[in-house]
Amino acid sequence: MSKVNTDTVFAGSGITFLARLRGDDGQLITQASLSGVTVDVWDRSNSDVSVLSTAVTVTTSVFDTLQTDPRWTADTTGYNFRYDMADTVLSQDNHKYRVEFWFTPVTGSKFPLVWEISTIETLK
Numbered sequence: 567m568s569k570v571n572t573d574t575v576f577a578g579s580g581i582t583f584l585a586r587l588r589g590d591d592g593q594l595i596t597q598a599s600l601s602g603v604t605v606d607v608w609d610r611s612n613s614d615v616s617v618l619s620t621a622v623t624v625t626t627s628v629f630d631t632l633q634t635d636p637r638w639t640a641d642t643t644g645y646n647f648r649y650d651m652a653d654t655v656l657s658q659d660n661h662k663y664r665v666e667f668w669f670t671p672v673t674g675s676k677f678p679l680v681w682e683i684s685t686i687e688t689l690k
Contacts, residue, residue: 570680577661577685580653584638584645590674594646596630602670603627605649610682611661618655622667647679659687 575581587595603622608614632644649667656663667679 570682572682572684574684574686575656576688577659578653578657578688581651581656581683582637583647583649583651583665583667583679583681585647585679586632586640586643586645587647587669587679589669589671590677594632595628595669595671596646597624597628598630599671600624600628600669601672604668604670605651606666606668607651607655608664609658609661610664611658614664617663618651622649656683656685659685661685 573581589595589599593599603624605618605620605622606616607618609617627647627649629646629648632646633648634642634644637648638645647667651665661684663683663685665681665683668676669679670676
């Protein structure tokens with residue numbers, strides 16, 4: 567079952583997306599198990615204007631072994647997907663953004679990883 571992840575960040579700051587993902591077969595995704603990944607971002611507060619639509623480099627965002635570092639706080643097992651989004655993407659104060667990653671496996675069905683991000687302003 568898919569779920570929508572939520573988060574709040576400061577407008578104009580970068581954000582790192584981390585996840586531990588499994589494919590249709592229940593196995594952890596690896597670089598070889600995917601033929602592609604894309605990311606799309608829409609500004610939900612501005613009539614769903616497209617902010618970003620691009621391919622994600624699988625070799626730098628998907629890990630064949632689970633990673634653990636101080637950024638991952640969910641558990642001690644780790645993550646196998648990381649995407650660092652530039653500070654220019656979620657740039658508007660007090661907006662809601664939809665971020666959708668779409669994973670295309672070599673075999674099986676495409677699947678999404680979705681976040682709803684709210685931004686807040688800084689005072690500087």
